[in-house]
Amino acid sequence: xxLAKRIIPCLDVDxxxxxxxxxxxxxxxxxxxxxxxxxxxxxxxxEITFLDITASSEGRDTTVHTVEKMASEVxxxxxxxxxxxxxxxxxxxxxxxxxxxxxxxxxxFNPDFVKEAAxxxxxxxxxxxxxxxxxxxxxxxxxxxxxxxxxRKPTGIDAVEWGIKMAxxxxxxxxxxxxxxxGMKNGFDLGVTRAISDAVxxxxxxxxxxxxxxxxxxxxxxxxxxxxLAASIFHFGEYTVPEAKAFxxxxxxxxxx
Amino acid sequence: xxxxxxxxTIAVIDYGMGNLHSAAKAxxxxxxxxxxxxTGDPELIAQADRVVFPGVGAIRDCMxxxxxxxxxxxxxxxxxxxxxxxxxxxxxxxxxxSSEENNGVDGLGILSxxxxxxxxxxxxxxGEKLKVPHMGWNRVSQVAHPLWAGIEDNSYFYFVHSYYVDxxxxxxxxxxxxxxxxxxxxxxxxxxxxxxxxPEKSADAGLQLLRNFCQWQPAP
Numbered sequence: 001x002x003l004a005k006r007i008i009p010c011l012d013v014d015x016x017x018x019x020x021x022x023x024x025x026x027x028x029x030x031x032x033x034x035x036x037x038x039x040x041x042x043x044x045x046x047e048i049t050f051l052d053i054t055a056s057s058e059g060r061d062t063t064v065h066t067v068e069k070m071a072s073e074v075x076x077x078x079x080x081x082x083x084x085x086x087x088x089x090x091x092x093x094x095x096x097x098x099x100x101x102x103x104x105x106x107x108x109f110n111p112d113f114v115k116e117a118a119x120x121x122x123x124x125x126x127x128x129x130x131x132x133x134x135x136x137x138x139x140x141x142x143x144x145x146x147x148x149x150x151x152r153k154p155t156g157i158d159a160v161e162w163g164i165k166m167a168x169x170x171x172x173x174x175x176x177x178x179x180x181x182x183g184m185k186n187g188f189d190l191g192v193t194r195a196i197s198d199a200v201x202x203x204x205x206x207x208x209x210x211x212x213x214x215x216x217x218x219x220x221x222x223x224x225x226x227x228x229l230a231a232s233i234f235h236f237g238e239y240t241v242p243e244a245k246a247f248x249x250x251x252x253x254x255x256x257x
Numbered sequence: 258x259x260x261x262x263x264x265x266t267i268a269v270i271d272y273g274m275g276n277l278h279s280a281a282k283a284x285x286x287x288x289x290x291x292x293x294x295x296t297g298d299p300e301l302i303a304q305a306d307r308v309v310f311p312g313v314g315a316i317r318d319c320m321x322x323x324x325x326x327x328x329x330x331x332x333x334x335x336x337x338x339x340x341x342x343x344x345x346x347x348x349x350x351x352x353x354x355s356s357e358e359n360n361g362v363d364g365l366g367i368l369s370x371x372x373x374x375x376x377x378x379x380x381x382x383x384g385e386k387l388k389v390p391h392m393g394w395n396r397v398s399q400v401a402h403p404l405w406a407g408i409e410d411n412s413y414f415y416f417v418h419s420y421y422v423d424x425x426x427x428x429x430x431x432x433x434x435x436x437x438x439x440x441x442x443x444x445x446x447x448x449x450x451x452x453x454x455x456p457e458k459s460a461d462a463g464l465q466l467l468r469n470f471c472q473w474q475p476a477p
Contacts (some may be wrong), residue, residue, distance in 0.1 A: 075457060
């Protein structure tokens with residue numbers, strides 16, 4: 001009897017619609033985010049992550065409205081990420097009903113923002129999102145670096161050191177996405193997941209690369225992730241959340257059923 | 258208490274800390290038409306039929322706001338008036354004698370117990386590292402109480418905290434969980450019920466607890 005490993009469906013939302021899906025198909029409309037979040041809640045998802053990929057400022061109002069609606073109907077934790085650059089953005093999302101915010105690029109350009117956000121709102125609602133890519137070659141000691149702009153821009157920052165620093169700065173949790181694995185459906189990058197999970201004392205959410213249910217188990221058992229995040233396997237009905245949980249439990253992973 | 262024809266008022270105490278909207282929205286969802294208000298106004302809270310005392314963030318800041326705004330008096334009044342009062346997370350911790358957090362902070366001393374840190378090197382019995390904060394879903398073992406009605410024993414609830422209740426009085430313990438060791442996650446004393454977890458984020462089990470709270474008629 002202890003803390004259950006969490007399964008977190010992720011909604012990529014653009015102008016009020018869930019869009020991301022299977023990369024090899026054209027960008028596919030997966031539906032209304034509130035309806036989808038309700039479905040996952042009913043299925044027993046442990047949390048919902050909502051990533052706002054809208055660039056425009058008008059889109060921002062739509063996002064706030066969507067978060068408000070979701071928070072009135074879905075009573076599990078809700079994390080909102082995308083475009084969180086200052087404390088006002090955090091205040092706006094928390095007031096709309098988010099429980100946590102994910103800070104990504106803004107943390108890289110201004111690490112003190114994480115400190116400020118954690119002291120103002122509490123570490124429990126500050127998630128730092130890390131996009132990492134392996135930069136070592138075969139035969140070298142594995143090394144991963146932080147990338148921005150959807151994996152196009154290297155920053156020169158070591159991913160494990162960055163995780164340690166963000167935990168010290170007050171992050172309550174790390175959302176770790178492997179840019180090498182994202183969309184590949186070959187499973188998480190277990191090396192970087194485990195390296196950061198061993199190095200810090202805060203929970204790690206593994207993200208990027210889930211193609212089947214064994215990948216979720218591997219993320220927890222080998223990657224030492226505290227939670228696993230997936231999008232497309234759930235959105236397009238390949239697997240349901242209860243199927244994922246039943247599989248994980250059968251493999252000895254403690255999940256909330 | 259309001260008459261049957263009039264919707265009851267449930268006040269969620271606002272003292273400037275954290276996100277109260279989740280709690281208010283969840284209570285609205287289950288309260289069958291109650292008037293749910295988020296307020297720091299002592300008069301409005303005094304007029305309410307039920308009071309929710311939430312809290313997130315650091316205890317020092319919470320206690321400073323509680324004392325600075327006179328929320329301690331409001332909470333005492335509600336308890337003395339026999340109204341059902343539900344404290345959540347740091348709201349619960351603030352009711353205890355003291356907390357280790359922020360180098361030691363005095364609480365309101367309404368419930369017996371102290372608040373302690375899980376520690377940097379928290380491990381389970383097998384020696385595996387346990388992350389702090391204790392964040393996620395854990396099972397709650399119940400001690401019979403009307404607020405658990407319709408909730409299966411050992412159901413999962415959502416937690417997020419780094420400090421836990423220690424030295425509670427056995428007769429006030431209403432629930433416990435396990436994270437490296439057993440610890441108290443629910444306390445009850447007369448018309449007061451306090452929980453470490455977040456019922457407003459605990460799916461069906463949490464909503465049922467809030468529904469029970471909205472209907473609870475504690476013995477005078």
